[in-house]
Amino acid sequence: MTTEAVMSPDTSGHFGPFGGRFVPEALMAALDELDAAFRSAKADPVFIAELNDLQVNYTGRPSPITIASRFSEHAGGATILLKREDLNHTGSHKINNVLGQALLTKRMGKSRVIAETGAGQHGVATATAAALLGLECVVYMGEEDTKRQALNVARMELLGAKVIPVTTGSRTLKDAINEAMRDWVANVEDTHYLLGTVAGPAPFPEMVRDFHRIIGDEAREQMLSRFGRLPDVVAACVGGGSNAIGIFTAFIGDTSVRLVGLEAGGDGVETGRHAATITGGAIGVLHGTRSYVLQDDEGQTIESHSISAGLDYPGVGPEHAFLAHIGRAEYRPVTDTQAMEAFRLLCTTEGIIPAIETAHALHGALELGKELGPEAIILVNCSGRGDKDVATAANWFNLMDTKS
Amino acid sequence: MTTIAQAFSKAHSEHRAALIGYLPAGYPSVSGAVDCIAAMVEGGVDIIEIGLPYSDPLMDGITIQEAVQQSLENGTKIADVIATAAKVSELGVATLIMSYWNPIERYGVEKFASELHKAGGVGVITPDLTPEEAHAWVEATDANEIDRVFLVALSSTDERLATVAAATTGFVYAGAVMGVTGARTSLGDAVRQVVTRTREYTELPIAVGLGVSTPEQAHEIAQFADGVIVGSAFINAINSGGPDAARELAQKLRAGVVR
Known part of the structure; x- marks a missing residue:
């Protein structure tokens, strides 16, 4: 089973x-048009060279792997390794995709990009790429999120982007996507919709995956050259699923490597207040693609809940749905509380403040380590840094302290 | 039960375009929607599109978004939509449902088509379903004598016009502008071109919608299209003057669709 054989979507x-x-x-x-531009760019050495140059000299790739020794002591003795996407420029894996799509935008002769954002990470990354390449940039963000993430709104504005608060529907990420799609339909001639995850209509899931697969390609090479073996498990958090697909892809053909996606369990899947789409959703269509969706019996989208704004989405990329369907990857929920405990543990054992999104994967790694024992090597995608989450974390732990 | 073909044929024999009106089920309430639609029909609307309220209406502008959100908050269910179709069909008007795809898929494609047929509905417009993804839908609509209306857009290539025209039954819905639903002050000449281009691929009637709100626009479109579709303007009328305002708008639009 090769990666290509499993992972190539059909022509539609x-x-x-x-x-x-x-x-x-x-x-x-x-x-x-996008599909044709993407395929011609992938085959164009000039485009590839331009993207590689940005990845090395702008983003700071390759990102290292860090051995989390003190953190691993809490994982049944298993070794936990961190693929450090948090060290990228703008602080997360998101930059990989936006640079690729922004270059494609120029290649298509378009002058304007629009994007959706939840917590603001993809919006900040898009605003960054737009500034770098001289593109007009508009970011749609749910009104609720603009209030919760005022600092990221300021960041995007400093980078020259216009942030439009979305006041319809539930005023969160899903409504920001709806509004970005409406803008795109009206302005498609000069505008590219720079979608931030491996969801949406084809070719977005495949294209965003291909711009992120550098994470796994690097990590697989680093594993072999530095550790002389592949990991037993690759673990990553899954909202829409871009960082997870980015690190999984290189390992798909390695059947000895377990691929584990950690979904946002919120208050617990059994409470109904969660964002664990594969664990607790049903097959349906949302935002242009068929996948798992949090929905009621009549196909109305159910609002998701998670402490992590980046995972707080009622859909998931279709390739994850497929990997779950064929049993190549497994998906588990992690509650807010479990994620926040892993968040604090990484801070105090490794001196790394992770994004709360990433903390879901870290909790998953702790559990997997206990299940697999001391021989196991677990590679975690450390998808983002937690600077943006300091206020949320401070609030969370203060609340916990007053309650106890 | 009036079919789509009968409605267009009647309008054609009267030397005018057919007038097609949209209202979401459950807005302003389930029974209120039926009253408003009855007034639209009295005012001269030939074909009614009943909107199936959906949580993520990404083809709709703010007027319809707010109306469907209100309808969902009122608790409107798919059973209410089908019951609304039954009542509207009894008015003697060709009755369609306009729905995003996920609610139909979740409800059950065959179940939806057969229940709509039993209720007297004759067609369904699916704004986010393209023929490429419609295999199950083609089977279910064929089996239940439901017309399936797909859309063409100003941006559609000739290849896509051919694909859409071949899959469509009833009539072809041509979007007048690049964008979402909602009243516009001016419509470009581009829609005339897309209607002309579409005619090369189909004998079916072609109706124009998106952004159409005034009798003047209706008149302009009636000169080159077989039907004129108005949605948001009816909601705006109902918001300000209830069924009477809807009837009055229908009368004015009906006067506009003459050739």
Whole structure:
């Protein structure tokens, strides 16, 4: 089983029964144009060289692997390794995708990018790439999120982007995506929708995956050259699923390597207040793709809940749905409380403040280590740094202290 | 039960375009929607599109977004939508449902088509479903005598016009502007071109919607299209003057669709 054999969608963008395009006809021509531009860019050595140069000299790649020795002591003796995407410029893996898509935007002769953002990480990354490449940038952000993440709003504005608060629907990430799609339909001639995750209509899931697969490609090489073996498990958090697909892809063909996605369990999947789409959702169509969706019996989207704004999304990328469907990857929920305990543990044992999104994967690694024992090596995608989460974390632990 | 073909044929024989009106089920309430639609029909609307309220209406502008959100908050269910279709069908008007795809898929594609048929509905417009993803839908609509209306856009290539026209039954819905639903002050000439281009691929009637709100716009479109679709303007009318305002708008639009 090779990576390519498993992971190539069909010509209309399906991963098995998932994926595809469920969009207004007005967008079909733009998606075809994007698909053609993406395929020609992938085959163009000039484009690849330009992207590589940015990855090395702007983002700071390759990102290192750190052995989390003191953290590992809490994992049944297993060795936990961190792929340090938090050290990238702008502080997360998100930059990998935005640089690729921003270069594609220029290649298509478009002058404006729009993006959705939840916590603001993808918005900040998009604003960064737009500033670097001289593109006009508009970011849609749920009004609730603009209040909770005022600092990131300021960051985007400093970078020259316009942030538009979305006041319709639930005023969160899913509504920001709706609003970005509406903008795109109206302005598709000069505008590229720089989607931030491996969801949405084809070719977005495949394209965003390909811009992020450098994470796993690097990590696999680093494992072999430095550790002389592959890890037993690769673990990553999954909201839409971009960082997870980025690190999983290189290992898909390595059947000895378990791939584990950690979803946001919120207050617990059994409470209904969660964002664990594969664990607790059902197959449906949302935002242009067929995948697992949090929905009621009549197909209305149910709002997700998570302490992590970056995982707080009621859908998930179709390739993850497919990997779950064929049993190649497994998906487990991690509650807010479990994630925050792992968050604090990494801070105090390794001197690394992770993003709360990443903390879900860290909790998963602790559990897996206990299950597998001292011989196991678990590679965790340390997808982002937690500077943005300091206020949330301070609030969380203060609340915990007053309660106890 | 009036079919889509019958409604267009009647309008054609009267030397005018058909007038198609949209209102979401459950807005302003389940029974209020039926009253408003009855007034629209009295005012001269030939074909009714009943909107199935959905949580993520990404093709809709603010007017319809707010109306469907209100409808969902009122607790409107798919059973209410089908019951609304039954009542509207009894008015003697061709009755369609306009729905995003996920609610139909979740409800059950075959179940939805057969229940709509039993209720007297004759067609469904699916704004986020393209023919490429519609295999199950084609089977279910064929089996239940439901017309399936797909959309063409100003940006559609000739290849896509051919694909959409081949998959569509009833009529082809041509989007007048690049964008979402909602009243516009001016419509470009581009929609005339897309209607002309679409005619090369189909004998079906072609109706124009998105952004159409005034009798003047309706008149302009009636000169080159077979139907004129108005949605947000009816909601705005109902918001300010209830069923009477809807009837009055329908009368004015009906006067506009003459050739």
